[in-house]
Amino acid sequence: MKEMNGAEVLVKCLEDLGVRHIFGYTGAAILPVFHALRESSIEIIINSNEQSAAFSAAGYSRSCGQVGVAIVTSGPAITNTLTSVADAYGDSIPLLVFAGQVPEHKIGTDSFQHINVKGIFGEAAKKVIQLSNDDDVEAIVKDAYYLARSGKPGPVVIDFPMDKQQNIHEYRGINVKLFEESYRDDRHLCEEQCAEFFRLLINSKRPLLYLGGGLNSEAGSRAILEFNEHFNIPSVNTLMAKGVIDARDELNLGMLGMFGTPYANMLIQENDFFFAIGVRWDDRVAEKVGFATGTDIAYIDINPEKMHQIKIERSPKFTFIGDAATAVRDLLSYAVKHEITLDIQEWQERARFLKRSWPLDYNRGSEHIQSSEVMALLAGYIDGNTKISTGVGNHQMLAAQYLPMQKAKSFMSSGSFGTMGFSLPTAIGVCYANPDARVIAIDGDGSLKMNLGELHTIAALELPVKILLLNNRSDGMVQNLQDAGYGGARTGTQRQKDVRFADIAMSFGFSYAARIKDRRDLKSTLETFLNAGGPCFLEICTDSEEILFPKVPSGGAYKDMILGPYIKCMEAAPITGTPEEMEYMEELPV
DSSP states (O other), X not given: OEEEEXXXXXXXXXXXXXXXXXXXXXXXXXXXXXXHGGGSSOEEXXXXXXXXXXXXXXXXXXXSSSOEEEEEOSTHHHHHHHHHHHHHHHTTOOEEEEEEEOOGGGTTTTOTTOOOHHHHHTTTSSEEEEOOTTSOHHHHHHHHHHHHHSSSOOEEEEEEEHHHHHSEEEEOOOOHHHHHHHTOOOOOOOHHHHHHHHHHHHTXXXXXXXXXXXXXXXXXXXXXXXXXXXXXXXEEEOGGGTXXXXXXXXXXXXXXXTTOOHHHXXXXXXXXXXXXXXXXXXXXXXXXXXXXXTOEEEEEESOHHHHHHHHHHHOOXXXXXXXXXXXXXXXXXXXXHTTOOOOOHHHHHHHHHHHHHSOOOOOTTOSSOOHHHHHHHHGGGOOTTEEEEEOSSHHHHHHHHHOOOOSTXXXXXXXXXXXXXXXXXXXXXXXXXXXXXXXXXXXXXXXXXXXXXXXXXXXXXXXXEEEEEEEOSBOHHHHHHHHHHSTTOOOSOBOSSOOOHHHHHHHHTOSEXXXXXXXGGHHHHHHHHHHOOSSEEEEEEOOTTOOOOSBOOTTOOGGGOBOTTTOOOOOOOOOOSOHHHHHHHTTSOO
């Protein structure tokens, strides 16, 4: 047992937990913690603002198995951090945020830079803890780390008053394994539950896997890959599960939903068994699902509240509340034990046919570079060591459509909250968590400006982050919505002046920065950019009139998908099946 001040206890706890990097921004109300970090091996990364610090910490979490940590000061630092915490909460990302606060006796007063942290974060975090002078700092911090990553993961915010940081406390060196074990999830499927699941699966002819972020981990990806090596069931995924199954797999049809791939959105209309794993049934996906008559649903998720909602809305035939990877492994073990296999060759060929026959495409005749054209070209350079972060907008959906991610935790994007300004700070966290990876931050000009200061962070720290900017001089996704729903009245979405962002990057000290407008320069410049060392920035001026396709219109179902003028069927194939199945499938797009 040792005596030390509260700030030193916090730092010692983080060391015990294996934390190697902290993202933050300084201020008077958190200085004791920053001072204590001087004696620690933990590296402090100072971002351009507190929102970016928390985004970087969450990016760290999104791209590896550790919990990212952000440390900020009081008042406006707390309100700045709110957006990032809400973003992590929406996407179920574990995150620890320590916020400086006025001394405890001044809480609830008009003290300088005081704000009610519990009130601010109450509905945007998994838990908010306000430390008082009687609290055990060590136990609370170590418990919070494992709470953030347990069950349905999420951000935990700890409000740390100034006097609590300065006062002397006891540090006992409690073994972190005690906290880890207290959150261990030992729920497994029993034999009867497995038998119930396989009664449904065996009776299906057209099963479909719907993969969500609950599988986006090394364990989750490995479990579903092994499961599907045995069964070879076609799959679709959410934005948050991109990379869980290698996109090059011919039975992986990619992202489902409003801006999903054409083949994913077609195949879902034909399945008779929908196996949803670790998904939150996002409205951009779920509201558009109009299952064919007789479709059975099986649903596995760790969130009991979501399970209750889906039971009411979808009436699944099979459900299990628990860890997705554990449940999938239980099902596979049962199948192997009982020698259960599937004969779905016609359905597998149907999935392969749709994927090769309805490729993504774009306006190849335009005089302007298309953003989709850039993503199609970049796709050829993606490998298993590539980590992608995106901003929010058309470029985000195009990256999700085109880029063939091959591993879990390789594609970082703001899903639930759709937060612009996400890409740059997230890429910083990804870079620190994965120092040997090639990290590419894809952004649009609107999203990039939200946290433009992170260009300085990246350059100053000489981080090998590659920023690919698709500059269409507009808020393209919102502009598309204005054209479709507001008679083309483009209020507030267009830029009056062409800003040369590559020059800004160069002024910050990027080792490589270039800007292109001519399609003839695209391939060679992209290759130079990808091969260059250090902080790299490539600005590509793209068509401001480009429209994102395919699209399922708001309020529409998958059968209402709009393919646009450039996505076309590349080959025809006979439709086979029972007379009832053929009658149904003849009404589909193929």
